[in-house]
Amino acid sequence: MFRRILVANRGEIAIRIIRACKELDIESVAVYSTADSNSMHKELADKSICIGPPIVNKSYLNISNIIGAAEVTNCDAIHPGYGFLSENPKLVEKCKETDIVFIGPPVNSINLAGNKSEAIKVMRKNKIPVIPGSIGNVTNIREALKVCKRIGYPVILKASFGGGGKGMRICNSKKELRDYLPIAISESRSAFGTEEVYLEKYIPKPRHIEFQIVADNYGNIRCLGERECSIQRRHQKLIEEAPANNLSDRTRKQMAAMAIRAAESINYKNVGTIEFLVDQEENFYFIEMNTRIQVEHPVTEMVTGMDLVKEQIKMAAGEKINNNLKNYKINGKAIEFRINAEDPDNNFSPCPGRITDYFIPGGPGVRIDTYIHSNFNISPFYDSLLAKLIIWGNDRKEAIARSKRALEEFKVEGIKTTIPFHKKILDNKNFLLGNIHTHFIEEELGV
Numbered sequence: 001m002f003r004r005i006l007v008a009n010r011g012e013i014a015i016r017i018i019r020a021c022k023e024l025d026i027e028s029v030a031v032y033s034t035a036d037s038n039s040m041h042k043e044l045a046d047k048s049i050c051i052g053p054p055i056v057n058k059s060y061l062n063i064s065n066i067i068g069a070a071e072v073t074n075c076d077a078i079h080p081g082y083g084f085l086s087e088n089p090k091l092v093e094k095c096k097e098t099d100i101v102f103i104g105p106p107v108n109s110i111n112l113a114g115n116k117s118e119a120i121k122v123m124r125k126n127k128i129p130v131i132p133g134s135i136g137n138v139t140n141i142r143e144a145l146k147v148c149k150r151i152g153y154p155v156i157l158k159a160s161f162g163g164g165g166k167g168m169r170i171c172n173s174k175k176e177l178r179d180y181l182p183i184a185i186s187e188s189r190s191a192f193g194t195e196e197v198y199l200e201k202y203i204p205k206p207r208h209i210e211f212q213i214v215a216d217n218y219g220n221i222r223c224l225g226e227r228e229c230s231i232q233r234r235h236q237k238l239i240e241e242a243p244a245n246n247l248s249d250r251t252r253k254q255m256a257a258m259a260i261r262a263a264e265s266i267n268y269k270n271v272g273t274i275e276f277l278v279d280q281e282e283n284f285y286f287i288e289m290n291t292r293i294q295v296e297h298p299v300t301e302m303v304t305g306m307d308l309v310k311e312q313i314k315m316a317a318g319e320k321i322n323n324n325l326k327n328y329k330i331n332g333k334a335i336e337f338r339i340n341a342e343d344p345d346n347n348f349s350p351c352p353g354r355i356t357d358y359f360i361p362g363g364p365g366v367r368i369d370t371y372i373h374s375n376f377n378i379s380p381f382y383d384s385l386l387a388k389l390i391i392w393g394n395d396r397k398e399a400i401a402r403s404k405r406a407l408e409e410f411k412v413e414g415i416k417t418t419i420p421f422h423k424k425i426l427d428n429k430n431f432l433l434g435n436i437h438t439h440f441i442e443e444e445l446g447v
């Protein structure tokens with residue numbers, strides 16, 4: 001097992017990883033920028049080291065500073081968390097060169113998942129359902145028109161190295177395809193440095209459901225059930241649940257089997273997520289794969305009793321897959337609310353500033369993953385995620401009642417947060433019925 005792990009992240013996920021290290025009796029080293037010198041992850045770790053100025057490119061995204069920090073503190077592994085360098089192949093290569101274990105999958109898995117049209121090709125070859133579309137990228141309008149003649153309109157253009165909706169364009173006709181193809185290509189070039197875009201049939205109002213995969217270094221791969229992640233605004237998830245609602249046992253089983261096949265087909269290691277879109281007829285399609293621990297991992301932890309971050313560390317250290325993973329049972333319902341420092345009444349614009357006072361909810365079924373503390377200044381340099389409120393109930397009804405009372409208890413003063421917006425969602429009839437899809441927020445709440 002590792003002696004000392006460098007936690008290459010900040011905020012709530014850095015604290016989450018430090019907690020896992022403590023429970024495994026492994027020392028943790030925090031890294032922090034000068035904007036975070038008063039932050040909780042720095043306090044909670046056994047050691048801490050400054051890695052540069054507030055600007056992320058010079059600190060949390062600076063690979064030489066991160067590797068240097070791990071070397072001078074004698075760490076034998078690096079945990080990247082999510083975001084920042086978590087899916088950066090260069091960090092993985094540098095770790096190999098310096099004999100530090102990267103807690104995550106091998107570099108070829110990261111490279112493949114990063115190239116979405118290529119990942120879809122591999123899945124298609126392995127008989128995993130994918131959305132009808134181009135085989136690989138489209139480079140010109142002639143090619144694109146030919147694909148659309150086959151699959152029919154509407155279609156969606158996606159950037160192969162994209163994410164967060166960037167470079168995505170829906171085309172309802174030949175004309176729109178002619179107009180949007182050059183735009184999608186140039187958006188992709190400027191955002192991701194490549195002109196690679198691909199085409200898919202556009203699925204109206206799909207659900208976004210993802211499956212948690214756990215894989216050891218010996219070829220054992222397990223699936224830990226699914227998360228429903230359809231409640232999102234402008235491609236930022238707001239609420240996630242486990243398990244998914246209104247999904248037949250038959251489909252759930254098929255999807256889990258396909259998720260395992262997807263991970264097997266690329267020799268996946270460590271924890272990862274297979275994302276699917278589910279259409280209104282309950283057909284499901286692979287769309288992409290995430291090669292990191294995700295923000296929403298706690299809902300899976302709450303319904304399975306597993307600790308995904310500890311499993312990540314143990315498998316990276318060469319342990320075989322946890323036997324409890326073989327016969328886990330999904331117990332009850334978990335819902336996660338992302339509490340962001342944003343103003344829901346002002347287009348969700350970030351609201352950095354000082355937290356003058358706060359109260360954190362508690363009681364049965366309540367878990368909070370946060371890094372806030374009193375008199376804490378939310379820095380404008382980083383992500384606006386303040387806290388994750390994770391609620392467990394025996395069933396969805398109990399989880400929702402608990403969520404309502406926990407959001408009522410939750411006080412954050414001095415800054416605006418998304419807490420009032422979550423309360424509105426919990427008053428929505430279709431949300432209460434579990435009738436949700438990726439366009440729920442715009443359709444039902446009009447933002």
Ligand code: MV4
Binds near residue numbers: 156164206235439
């Ligand atoms: C789609 C889709 C419909 N059809 N793919 C992919 C990434 C995720 N953030 C949104 N994605 C979508 N992929 C096909 N083939 C619908 C979405 C989608 C979406 C697309 C355009 C504008 C807003 C959207 C909101 C949610 C989901």
